[in-house]
Amino acid sequence: MISVDIPVDIGRDEAADAARRELSDPAYQAAEPSWLAEAIEWLLGRLDALFTAAAGLTSASPVAWLLLALLVVIVVLVVRRRLGPTRRQAKASHEVFSGEKLTAAGYRRTAEAALAEGRLADAVRDRFRAIVCGLEERGVLDVRSGRTADEAANEAGKRLPALAEELRQGAVQFDDVFYGGRAATEDGYRRLVALDETAAATRPLAAAR
Structure with a gap:
């Protein structure tokens, strides 16, 4: 009703x-x-x-x-x-990766190329993918197909609690921009860049046994 x-x-x-x-x-x-x-x-x-x-x-x-x-x-x-x-x-949250998967460095390159060409939505998509891929490469996240942006943020937030809120906001931006049709902004992209750099430099908590 x-x-x-x-x-x-x-x-x-x-x-x-x-x-x-x-x-x-x-x-x-x-x-x-x-x-x-x-x-x-x-x-x-x-x-x-x-x-x-x-x-x-x-x-x-x-x-x-x-x-x-x-x-x-x-x-x-x-x-x-x-x-x-x-x-x-x-x-609804959506899968982070689709099609051929790149390395974290590869996603960073494609994100910067998209930004230079004014394709902000693609830049946001690939920078968030770079974050998730980088966390997989470091062992913070298990490599798993079909993971949604929300799942990635929630799982990574348990290992990187100081970044849990920023990861959640990044997932929301990824879903809203790339799947929800909301306009991307350069400021939003820059926040993902900062999150990517901070996450790469932050030591994760030990995985729960």
Whole structure:
């Protein structure tokens, strides 16, 4: 059953805030296909216009406000139903490696080449792969196919606890950018570079027996 966080006894301001809060969820904005994200932007604009127009109706009856609140509920339900699978997919973690696997040094080279060519998403992907591959080469992680970004971060975080949060953030960036369609940034890439260098210089805890 779908739950919508809009109270039954709702006023104009509460209805507007609830609609904007729900439809401004970043998971909707990063939705694929792109026309769905554009449709959400259009819908937000129309709701803003609707609430602005309604603000001048100070003599509106309680029935009118109730109808407006019901309209908000219907819009949110439709959007959630349509984009539910997309949101779940965007939040899922994905495999780190696919295709022919390189060495950590090889991934670093391809990441820097992608950065130089302005392909930031590819740069982020390969730099995170370099981190994971480097940890495998050092024995911090077991070499295992099919490992997801979340799994790599969680497993590595147990051996490198001081870097656990940075590893988790790196995994989120990898999934969001390369699989979730979120725009990559050079700052995000530089954070992965720093994490790669720090992880390489950090002595891991002994593996649990």
